[in-house]
Amino acid sequence: MTMEKHIFYSVCIISFAGSFLSTAVNIAIPVMSHEFGLTPDKLSWVVTAFLIPTAACLLPMGKVSDIYGRRKTYAAALLAFAFTTAAAALAATLPVLVAIRALQGIALSAVYVSYMPLLLATTDEDCQGRILGICVGLTYLGLSLGPVAGGLLTEYAGWRSIFLLSAAMASAAYLFIRPVRQEWYASGAPFVNAVSSALSIAGIVLFLWGISSYAETNLPLWAGLFLLLAFILHESRSYHPLLPLYIFRSVSFSMSNLAAFIQYSATYAMSFLLSLYLQVLTGLSPAVSGLILLVQPIIMALLSPKAGALSDAYGPMPIATAGLALTTLGLACFAIWPDPSVASVAAFLVLIGTGSALFGAPNNSAIMSAVKPAYHGVASSMLALARNLGQASSMAVVTLILSQHTAATTLYADAVRAALRQSYTLFAVLCLCSVFASLARGKKK
Structure with a gap:
């Protein structure tokens, strides 16, 4: 097997594993809350404690990757992620689990800043959009299988099995990168x-x-x-x-990162919110809820490679902007009909899934192509920072909204219903703003 294939397969596995773990844990939150004796909204820290350290450590880890080698950083981060993920399965109390999740986030930040520069360094420029589309598609495939597999694992093997399976996948990604000996560095400061x-x-x-x-x-x-x-x-x-500010003089780079931040802020917490809606308000089991939530990410997985190829041919702006418009429409439907039937939930998720697929790979390609190869590490760090800041902000806002409504309302179900309505409306407005950010970057391929 060639070096390029070793890197490609390793990146594909961890792209799937990281997103799988994210949505699989979301679907398990209501069950975990029973084990720890807390309401589900308190368990949002299991997600937030993972996202905040990931976002906070991206820029320093990007510089570590540039100085000490992207392959070394990536391999070490995979081992750390596998170890902490396995340790999470053994957590006996919620504070211990939250602490381990924070360590997980730090390890994953080092993965995020190193894997995309490695992939681009071993990929021809004229097919980078397609390759990125495949990796984004696998990310969405992980998102799609996460709810259904997480629901089945939670129901029949317990929520801890989710972490054990994810640790096994991270170990497999490490085994693929281990034989690679070539190293990649970036010129710049000799220290962090x-x-x-x-x-x-x-x-x-x-x-x-x-x-x-x-x-x-x-x-x-x-x-x-x-x-x-x-x-x-x-x-x-x-x-x-740590972050050379002059790269933001590129309108395409700046607006693409802004669009990514807003889009993830508007969409990431939806799986958590819908998990609460389907299990707490409608009484569905984790497995059935996971099957319903499967609709959005499986659409994303199927369409992402094609969206990446379209961005190679026509440029990212029209493809990504159309995707954001569809996502806004789907979120607006939830805001207008906050108590939908199961069929309506699936239909709205089709809109959001199609929009997210059209946005993801083209926007990633726009960010990486807006800078010279010497700055791919910085661009990768910034892309990951925009994504994770958006994800963490999404969960943080939902945590705030839930805490306000549960404190003001006696009946927990009524508090959740009111929080869902407010969150959907906010997310729809945010996603509409991302449409204008995407339009502002222009039509350059």
């Missing part, structure tokens, strides 16, 4: 800027934690915003920045 790293990590953690806990106190949110502003000012004056 400690001040920039501290400011960015603390700022992102406090900002996202502040959104989640805003109902109790707004101090972390404002502290996070202050540190993020300090980070930007420091980067503008640093000779060795």
